Amino acid sequence: MAACSFRRTIASQLSKVLDLPPENLIKSISAVPVSKNRHVADFQLSIASVTEGSSSDCLAQDLNLQAQKLAERTVLQQVLKDGSEYGVKSELFSTVPRQKAVIEFSSPNIAKKFHIGHLRSTIVGNFIANLKVALGHEVIRINYLGDWGMQFGLLAVGFQRFGNKDKLKSSPxxxxxxxxxxxxxxxxxxxxxxxxxxxxxxxxxxDEQPLSLWKQFRDFSIEEYIRIYKRLGVHFDEYSGESFYQEKSQEVLKILEDKGLLQKTEKGTGIVDLSEKKDLSSFSTVMRSDGTSLYITRDLAAAIDRMNKHSWDTMIYVTDKSQSNHFQHLFQILKLMGYDWAERCQHVSFGLVQGMKTRRGEVIFLEDVLNEVRSRMLQNMASAKTTKEIEDPMETAEKVGLAALIVQDFRGLLSSDYQFSWDRALQSRGDTGVFLQYTHARLHSLEQMHGNEQLTDVNVACLQEPSAISVLQHLLRYDEVLYRSSQDLQPKHIVSYLLTLSHLAAVAHKTLPVKGSTPELAQARLRLFQAARSVLANGMKLLGITPVTQM
Structure with a gap:
């Protein structure tokens, strides 16, 4: 919603009625929360501040009514004029500086499970990147693969004993x-x-031979990852990995030594003292006794390299909360090394998903989850009486299934663990991704049915029913929701907003027929449903959901 610009519009209109300068009125106009059951003005005027103590109830009611009507009349034009930029053009964002953000997310370990935790990192990172891009920031999406370390020694020995080159090619x-x-x-x-x-x-x-085997492992794995990410609608600007920083991590150890930050233990491992009193009550191990690097050393090298390469304003790491300690240490060491920009690094953590099982048992690969949700959705669609003939049921089932996964994941605080439930996620009614998709498809077919004509000179004033007013008022709130999500990077605000919008649109769809109404009323209602579908689609895309047009 462009609440601030609505305030300005309302103020300029009311200034004519009250014979007062608009600037005197802007601060007196405030947004009022709307609920499903309460129909109040979305904008109210603090009358006392305008009328200087005069307690005229009639004037108060009259002005509030005018404020409400003006805001509601403007919102449909605004939604359809701004299109995909509705909400992000709001004056709420006018003072927010445009920045360059590096976002590291997904980051699976080659040869280990690409499990459900990686799904969370992938969809959360993708949401943050989508939101920042929509708000005009420059974003670099990095997939930092776990492609180095002692496990590769073990894997190589294993491959020499148990490996099969054909299997490595077909399903690495x-x-x-x-x-x-x-x-x-x-x-x-x-x-x-x-x-x-x-x-x-x-x-x-x-050494050439081990390096060649390692490169095969890595290349085949990335190829398969790219295919899976495509199914998720996710892309990366950069695939890097720990291997890139193996040599640079030696430079980091040298800097730590030169700055007197590197200490050696009796066993010969290298540590950095992070305690305030310098009594080693808190420290981080940065080097093995044989001089080789560790995960944190490579992370230090990666952070420094990214700053040199991208000159970013903010860097966000999206991983589960078990790594909070690691990132705390990482940022502390960077500060000790003299890098003030460490304060602009952020760890967005998330909780664990429990109870994720497919029909075949425990989930091992993310792809098993995607296949499972698609097949369950296909089954549900086949048994639903309302399902029309769909051009590509497989693709629709994939998109609706992914919406189900994303909405179930994003409904609560990211830091909370949650119990996954297939039945709950795939319900077609209730607060689910399936319901969002169903609402979008329904509103889309309504537009198609009525020729999808470009509506001009629509008389919005004839939308007087409570269900229409509720939708209008809810549309007005969209930018506040975007703003809140941009502040705390939590998708739940947008999810909750879209679910309410879908419920309000469903009620309006039931009570406000387009067919059989007078041309003027039909046009106004069509415009209302068009605006609701447009905002629903915008919000879904931010979450990483591709809206379907039939299901």
């Missing part, structure tokens, strides 16, 4: 995971451990 993630599970069972054996260490040391020394 599945095959590498199976190999990893097998070799982990044998990893207690001292000889296996030694071979793994030797392989990783050779990798760090850039």
């Amino acid at each position: 993630l599945q095959h590498l995971f199976e190999v990893y599970v097998q070799i982990n069972k044998a990893a207690e054996d001292e000889n296996t451990k030694k071979l793994a260490k030797d392989f990783f040391r050779k990798l760090e020394e850039h």
Whole structure:
């Protein structure tokens, strides 16, 4: 909603009635929350501040009514004029500086489970990136792969014993995971451990043969990731990984040493003291005893490199809350190294998803979840009496299924754990992604049915019914919701807004027929439904949902 510009419009209109300058009125006009059951003016005027103590009830009622009517009349024109920019053009955002943001998200570990935690990181990171782009910021989306470390030594030894080149080509993630599970069972054996260490040391020394095998693992895996991300509607500007920073992490260790921040333990590991009293009550290990780097050392190198490369204003890491400690240490060390921009780094954490099982049992791969939600949705669509002949049922089921996953995930605070339920996620009525998609498709078919004509000179004043007023008032609130999400990066505000919009639109659809109404009324109602569908589509796209037009 463009609440601020609505205030200005209302003020200029009321100034004619009251014979007062508009600037005197703007501050007296405030937005009032709307609920499903209460029909009040979305904008009210603080009469006392305007009439200087005069207590004229009639004037108060009259002005409030005028404020309400003016706002409601303007909103439909505004929605359809601004299109996909409705809400983000609001004056609420006029003082927000445009920034460059680096967002690191998804970041699976090659050869380990691409599990449901990665789904959360992927969809949350994608939402934050979408929101920032919509608000005019420049965004760089980075997928920072876990593609280095001792596990690669173990994996290589496993592949030499249990690997199959054809399987590696056809389903790399599945095959590498199976190999990893097998070799982990044998990893207690001292000889296996030694071979793994030797392989990783050779990798760090850039030995050609181990490097070539590692590169195959990485390339095949990325190919498969890209295919899965395409199904999720997610893309990245950059695929980097820990491997990129193996050499640069040695430079980081050198800087730490030069600044007197690196201390050695008796065992020879390198640590950085993070305690205030410098009594080692809090420290971070940054180097193994053999001088090789660790996860945090590579993260330090990556942060510095990204600043050099992109000169970002803010950098956001999207991972589960178990890594909060790691990021706290990372930001602290960067500050100790003299990088003030560490204060502009942010960790957006999320809770765990419990109870995610497919019909075949525990979920191992994200793709199993996507296949499961698609097949369940296809089944539901086939058994629904309302389902029309759809051009591509598979693709529709995929989009609706993904909406179901995203909305169930985004309904609460990101930091909360939640219990996943297939039945709850896939309900077609109630507060679900399926209901959002159903509402969008229904409103779209209403537009199609009435020729999708470009409506001009619509008389909005004839929309007097409570169900129409509720939709209008709710549309007015959209920019406040976007603003709140842009402040705390929580998608739940937008989810809740869209679910309410869908419920209000459903009531209006039932009570305000277009067919059989007078041309003037039909046009106004059509414009109302058009505006509701437009805002619904905009909000869904921000969440990472592709709106469907039939289901």
